[in-house]
Amino acid sequence: MGMTMTEKILARASGRDSVRPGDLILAKVDFAMGHDLTIPPAGKIMREQMGAEKIWDPERVAVTQDHFQPAKDAASATLGRLTREFSHQMGIKWYFEVGQGGICHTVLPENGLVLPGELVVGADSHSCTYGALNNFATGIGSTDLACVLALGELWFRVPETLKFVFHNRLKEWVEAKDLILYVIGQIGVDGARSKAMEHVGEALKSIDMEARLTITNMAIEAGAKNGILEFDEVTREYLEGRAKRPYTPVSSDPDAEYEKVFEFDAAAVELGVAKPMSPDNYAPLSEVVGTRLDQVFIGSCTNSRITDLRRAAAVLEGHKVADGVRLIITPSSHQVAIQAEREGLIRTFLAAGAAWTTATCGACLGGHMGVLGEGEVCLSTTNRNFPGRMGHPKAMVYLSNPAVAAASAVTGVITHPGEVLKKMPAGIR
Amino acid sequence: MTFPKVLRGRAWKFGVNIDTDQIIPAKYAIYSLDEKELGKHAMEGVPGRETWAGQVAPGDIMVAGSNFGCGSSREIAPVAIRGAGISLVIADSYARIFFRNAINMGYPILQSPQAAEAVEEGDELEVDLEEGVIRNFTKGDEYRSEAFPKFMNELLHMGGLVPWVRKRLQERRVAAGR
Numbered sequence: 352m353g354m355t356m357t358e359k360i361l362a363r364a365s366g367r368d369s370v371r372p373g374d375l376i377l378a379k380v381d382f383a384m385g386h387d388l389t390i391p392p393a394g395k396i397m398r399e400q401m402g403a404e405k406i407w408d409p410e411r412v413a414v415t416q417d418h419f420q421p422a423k424d425a426a427s428a429t430l431g432r433l434t435r436e437f438s439h440q441m442g443i444k445w446y447f448e449v450g451q452g453g454i455c456h457t458v459l460p461e462n463g464l465v466l467p468g469e470l471v472v473g474a475d476s477h478s479c480t481y482g483a484l485n486n487f488a489t490g491i492g493s494t495d496l497a498c499v500l501a502l503g504e505l506w507f508r509v510p511e512t513l514k515f516v517f518h519n520r521l522k523e524w525v526e527a528k529d530l531i532l533y534v535i536g537q538i539g540v541d542g543a544r545s546k547a548m549e550h551v552g553e554a555l556k557s558i559d560m561e562a563r564l565t566i567t568n569m570a571i572e573a574g575a576k577n578g579i580l581e582f583d584e585v586t587r588e589y590l591e592g593r594a595k596r597p598y599t600p601v602s603s604d605p606d607a608e609y610e611k612v613f614e615f616d617a618a619a620v621e622l623g624v625a626k627p628m629s630p631d632n633y634a635p636l637s638e639v640v641g642t643r644l645d646q647v648f649i650g651s652c653t654n655s656r657i658t659d660l661r662r663a664a665a666v667l668e669g670h671k672v673a674d675g676v677r678l679i680i681t682p683s684s685h686q687v688a689i690q691a692e693r694e695g696l697i698r699t700f701l702a703a704g705a706a707w708t709t710a711t712c713g714a715c716l717g718g719h720m721g722v723l724g725e726g727e728v729c730l731s732t733t734n735r736n737f738p739g740r741m742g743h744p745k746a747m748v749y750l751s752n753p754a755v756a757a758a759s760a761v762t763g764v765i766t767h768p769g770e771v772l773k774k775m776p777a778g779i780r
Numbered sequence: 781m782t783f784p785k786v787l788r789g790r791a792w793k794f795g796v797n798i799d800t801d802q803i804i805p806a807k808y809a810i811y812s813l814d815e816k817e818l819g820k821h822a823m824e825g826v827p828g829r830e831t832w833a834g835q836v837a838p839g840d841i842m843v844a845g846s847n848f849g850c851g852s853s854r855e856i857a858p859v860a861i862r863g864a865g866i867s868l869v870i871a872d873s874y875a876r877i878f879f880r881n882a883i884n885m886g887y888p889i890l891q892s893p894q895a896a897e898a899v900e901e902g903d904e905l906e907v908d909l910e911e912g913v914i915r916n917f918t919k920g921d922e923y924r925s926e927a928f929p930k931f932m933n934e935l936l937h938m939g940g941l942v943p944w945v946r947k948r949l950q951e952r953r954v955a956a957g958r
Contacts, residue, residue, distance in 0.1 A: 375931045388809045401945040426810035476853040492855035492881035498945050540797055541847035545876040716806040737799040739825040
């Protein structure tokens with residue numbers, strides 16, 4: 352019997368010839384990640400409770416200062432300090448200080464730290480993002496992370512795999528975000544609970560790595576354990592000059608077993624949003640056009656890499672943010688910010704009247720720099736809009752792609768980007 | 781920590797898809813190392829439950845719908861619930877990271893669609909963790925919970941992942957002749 356990509360990675364990492372869904376395995380971890388909210392408890396558990404003095408491999412751990420950093424208050428500064436001290440004491444090679452890293456899920460791929468065929472864990476739910484690079488990547492808690500730091504291994508239940516086949520190509524204006532919001536709308540926030548989501552098809556072959564990262568980023572919003580894509584020329588090119596270790600891609604066997612296969616016509620997917628208060632509350636954009644907004648936020652590990660900012664800038668070029676609305680743009684990494692500066696995107700944002708911040712998770716999780724008040728309405732390029740996610744439990748958050756967000760900032764109401772920009776310039780995708 | 785056999789308490793009822801931002805809003809993540817402080821704010825993000833944590837009597841039991849604990853990976857979600865005084869969570873189903881986190885902490889959680897459906901707020905419950913039986917004294921009902929796989933059961937009874945790692949580290953030290 353054949354295996355899926357996910358099963359092959361878990362079999363290799365647990366030293367077995369094969370695994371089946373439901374198997375409980377002890378597997379070796381290839382790379383692990385923690386940040387300023389999860390390293391302090393993990394470090395404390397590892398040293399004080401587990402009795403480990405050092406970590407299993409300082410070269411296979413990354414730590415970012417991204418959630419509440421630059422410190423939003425004194426308590427966050429303490430978490431930042433504990434994170435910094437632990438990283439230095441343990442000799443962690445891939446420690447990213449404020450101003451030098453950014454959001455973990457952008458930083459790890461752009462530095463070539465998470466690679467095809469690997470088993471990657473991160474103490475953050477959106478760690479599933481890395482699966483776009485043909486690896487098994489999943490979110491874990493702080494006790495889990497403490498275990499990995501101490502031993503380099505962790506227990507897993509081998510997931511059933513759901514296969515998603517996307518035929519044809521996305522239409523003009525429609526982005527990876529619209530596609531994944533549509534899928535989550537179809538299957539629900541628990542539609543892939545504890546399972547693997549394997550995405551294949553022409554629609555994915557024809558999009559770049561950054562767009563692919565948006566697809567796997569939101570696997571957790573369907574409850575999935577991981578999201579994974581096939582290795583192809585786009586993957587190989589993205590990793591060229593980046594990959595920090597040799598790697599071995601994996602592919603699913605033709606006779607691999609899937610719990611279910613979903614088939615979608617990507618060309619039929621429209622621009623869309625997730626309405627408040629859940630990522631599966633999907634609606635075509637046409638249904639919510641005209642909704643009045645207080646804030647537009649372009650940021651997060653979902654949609655704030657350089658290609659996202661290019662599309663937002665193309666829409667904003669020569670326009671101003673509407674009266675009564677504030678636009679906050681947070682790049683997802685320092686490297687993205689440097690590139691945005693080189694390309695003149697920041698000038699466009701500032702001229703439009705947007706607030707441009709340093710790279711941080713920031714407003715996405717109601718942390719800082721864009722927290723919403725009671726009754727406020729926000730259009731956001733982020734991943735989650737449960738009650739209270741971005742601030743007050745009675746704030747209303749709509750999720751969209753960056754071009755829609757930028758166009759809506761110009762008009763002050765939810766708007767089709769074609770209303771502001773005739774056509775996305777060639778080469779910006 | 782020894783794993784309890786029988787727990788008794790009053791039920792608090794919650795709905796479906798209760799996510800971690802509702803269980804413990806991210807702003808309280810600054811108290812990541814303080815279980816009692818987290819406990820004071822547990823479930824504060826659930827509309828209508830803003831002052832819930834103050835009403836919990838130690839030992840009370842939480843009963844929730846499907847996909848409980850979805851959203852972020854924050855381990856402070858089960859920590860906050862435990863910090864509020866809840867002795868056990870019963871749900872129709874759990875989001876996977878919440879489920880892992882609870883087991884890794886050695887914190888008892890049960891999966892019982894039957895109980896999630898039938899129990900009402902304030903019902904007096906008794907839970908036999910070894911037998912996987914939930915008795916509802918208020919209604920005179922009895923529900924089954926789903927059995928854990930052997931390894932997870934062992935982890936729970938051991939007190940979670942911490943003692944497991946300690947044991948494994950010890951084995952490695954012995955193997956390395958130290």
